Amino acid sequence: MKKIYNPNKGDWKTVLSRPTQTVADIEATVNQVFAAVEQEGDRALQRYTKAFDKVSLDNLKVSAEEIAKAKEKVPAALREAIETAKGNIERFHKAQRTSKVAVETTAGVQCWSEKRPIQKVGLYIPGGTAPLFSTILMLAVPAKIAGCGQIVLCSPPDAKGEIHPAIRYAAELCEVEQMYKVGGIQAIAAMTFGTESVPQVYKIFGPGNQYVTVAKQIATKFGVAIDMPAGPSELLVMADDTANASFVAADLLSQAEHGPDSQVILVSTSKAIIAAVEKEVQRQLPELPRREITQKAIANSKLIYMEDDETALELINTYGPEHFIICTAKEDFYVDGIANAGSVFVGNYTPESAGDYASGTNHTLPTNGYAKQYSGVNLDSYLKSISFQKITKHGIQNIGNTIEVMAAAEGLQAHKNAVSIRLKELSKVTKKEN
Known part of the structure; x- marks a missing residue:
């Protein structure tokens, strides 16, 4: 991990740079896949699935039988955990409901607004090295609460041509009936244009790698909305001498294991805690099953020392982290002062993993600095506010x-x-x- 001490403001852009490719680097590939899917439909999806996922599929839709069998393959303890998490996510998102807003602006002029669900939404669930069944809960639960009429789910198949059973089980639990074995750029293209199998949608939700992120951005050129640019995961921890170094190291590693293009940063006003966290990272890393992936992400990570809290907060707001953990004595200072973050975790006993899975907040969040302009997924993400007036x-x-x-x-x-x-x-x- 690279250690940086009191960087000058003029160098912050370089210090806080992310290890991601630009849209220009990926756009040509995305446009090629989009054009093929638009013209060839399912045939293009099957060709790209064979090329990228190394499996040939005759039928892209997950059958009712495949969904029914999923429960048998998911351990009882995991099913219980998924159900518990779903309950917490439902409670938090149901609490976000708002009533109609009405006001008489002038005598005889009545104005009001009401929310209506987006009728057709697409959910992208990453597979790859870590099948993110938890993302189904984060996306499908608020979609159901909002009342979206059609929910289309796409996720890449494994080498056997199947979607991970936990993904299938979570989808059934959330009453998602339209599930397709399509991943990557081609999945976003399918939901953008519609094919013989995959329905076209009005808005696409879900995280993914850099190619999926750019694909979602390209989809907006064809009249499809997206939740936000949500790419490789990132975490910034603010810690001082009151923090537990082993906790902080575990949090950094938890995000680093997402993928080699993830980024984790520790900002601290204590050189001692920086040294302790660095030591803990090296101690914990070899014990991780995904240590090779995690090690690559750690290589992109930084330990930044700042002399005072005010400058540290300014640096953090300049970065705009997807996930922001606060482990300092001046907890309220950072809670009140943070302007740019996807989701905030407060205190030594609030790991980022809680938000990823079961506390109730949503884990689909803006990355790559987009927390400066975008919110994470919430109930309103699935609703449109329509204004009315009667004079x-x-x-x-x-x-x-x-x-x-x-x-x-x-x-x-x-x-x-x-x-x-x-x-x-x-x-x-x-x-x-x-």
Whole structure:
């Protein structure tokens, strides 16, 4: 891990750089796959699945029989854990429901907003070296609570042409009925255009590698919305002498094991804790089954010493971490001051793993600095807010002149006329009544 002491602000951009490729590096490949899927449909999906996942598939859809058999292959303890996590995630996301907002802005002018679910959503569930069945809970649970009518799930198959049984079990638990054995760029393309098997959706959710992230961004060019740019995982820990070095090291390693392009950073006002954490990382690393992957991510990681909390917080907000752990005596200072983070974990006994699995918060979060502009997935991610208004005769008389003056000033005579014609009609009625 690279140690950096009191970096100058002019160097922060370099110090905080992420080990990710640019969109330009990947875009050509993504465009090629998108074009093929748009033109060839299932045939292209099958060809890319054979090339990338090393398996030939005649049927891309997961059958009802495959879903039913999944439960048998998932240990009882894991099923119980998934069910417990699902309950916590449901409770947290149900609490995010909001009621209709209504206000009479002027006498006779009633305005209100109501939320409606996105009708068709696509969920991308990474497979690869770590089948993320927990992501199904994070994406499908709020989709169901929101009331989305059609939920399409895509996940890459294994060498046997199957989706991991825990993914299938979690999908069934969340009542997801449309599941497809498609991964990577081609899965995003399939949900963007629709194929003979995979339905087209209006919005795509889910994390993935750098290729999936760019594919989601390209999908927006074709009228499909996305949750956010969510790529390789990252974690920043702020710790001082009150932190437990073994805890901090375990948290850093937990994110580093996601993949070689993950990044973890420790920021500290204590040189002693930096040294202790570095020692703990080296002690714990050899014990991990995914140590080769983790070691590559650790090579991209940094230990940054800052002299004071104010500058440390400024550095952290400049980075905008996906996950942010606070283990300091000045806990409230960082909680109140953090402006850019996907999800925040407060205190020595709040590991990032809790948010990944079972505390209830969502683990689909903005990475690569996008926490400065994007929120993580939440209930509102699956809803659209529609505004309504109803104006009475008295109401149009109250605001009519305001509209006429503004429309005329903008040179939009038809806009002005739409009000004027109503006011004239009301004026005639008033004269008759008098």
